[in-house]
Amino acid sequence: MKRYIDLILGIIIILYAIAINLIFGKITFSEVFLLIGVLCVIYHFIKSKLMILISKNKTLKIGFNVFRFLVSIGIIIFIIIEAAIIIFPKQNDSYSNYVVILGAGVKGETPSLTLVQRLEKAIEYVNSQKNEVKIIVSGGQGAGEDISEAEAMRRYLVENGIENEIIMEDKSTDTRENLLFSKEIIEKDSNKNIEDINIKIITSDFHAFRSNLIAKNLDYEESSFLTNKTLTALIPVMYTREFFAIIKYFLIEILYIFTL
Numbered sequence: 001m002k003r004y005i006d007l008i009l010g011i012i013i014i015l016y017a018i019a020i021n022l023i024f025g026k027i028t029f030s031e032v033f034l035l036i037g038v039l040c041v042i043y044h045f046i047k048s049k050l051m052i053l054i055s056k057n058k059t060l061k062i063g064f065n066v067f068r069f070l071v072s073i074g075i076i077i078f079i080i081i082e083a084a085i086i087i088f089p090k091q092n093d094s095y096s097n098y099v100v101i102l103g104a105g106v107k108g109e110t111p112s113l114t115l116v117q118r119l120e121k122a123i124e125y126v127n128s129q130k131n132e133v134k135i136i137v138s139g140g141q142g143a144g145e146d147i148s149e150a151e152a153m154r155r156y157l158v159e160n161g162i163e164n165e166i167i168m169e170d171k172s173t174d175t176r177e178n179l180l181f182s183k184e185i186i187e188k189d190s191n192k193n194i195e196d197i198n199i200k201i202i203t204s205d206f207h208a209f210r211s212n213l214i215a216k217n218l219d220y221e222e223s224s225f226l227t228n229k230t231l232t233a234l235i236p237v238m239y240t241r242e243f244f245a246i247i248k249y250f251l252i253e254i255l256y257i258f259t260l
Contacts, residue, residue: 006047010040020233024113027234028105029241081243088209092224095129096200097190100182102175102211103139103149104204111152114204117228119156122202125226126164133200135162136185138169138178175207176214183218195221202226206235206242210249 014037017030043050054060101122104115111119126133135157139149150170157166169185172178179201183194190197199220203211205227215223230238 007044010037013037085209090208090225090227096198099200100136102203106145106152108146121228135166136182138182195219199223206238
């Protein structure tokens, strides 16, 4: 049975990637899962010859051992970052003056599943508050989107009975710009510095940790997070994709420090 683990794992990953796309539509990063699954299947059928080849070539043996070491380090880093994503506080429903809803994909004019989940959490939060809350919907228009994410969010909120003031930020293209451009809007609207304003950031559970890193870097000192829960079937792909997004964030920050 042990000798077939790679084959079984590969088939499971391939079926998973296909299934989530069939059920939920095109899921970003699922193609990476599909590739990993295919590589596992291929490895199963070539591993015997590969091991013989490596054992006979000293250079290949050294390279293979280095590769295994790097993979081990990568797994440890993956576990640490995933733990940070999971334990980060993300269910703060206390009152905030402003709510910032971070954008996600729009298909044509229809909010993606991820975006709908964020909007539903925002509606739940706003309806639970006794005091007036101003809402910032943040997201520009990307490829395959007929309207901006902000406009799609505004329409969804209005159609679902939200009568609060909704301010659109429709120029941003990523999370950092979501928060940066929203900061400019909030400071102008309130005549206060962002660090003195109580702000609720609404996003997906897997996205909160990285969003907080960016928010704190932009002086969102009084921010807190409220998130939806990712559907169980999408947890593997969403949380794995977020791991690489966080690695990218840290690499960009390190590069920025060295270029100062």
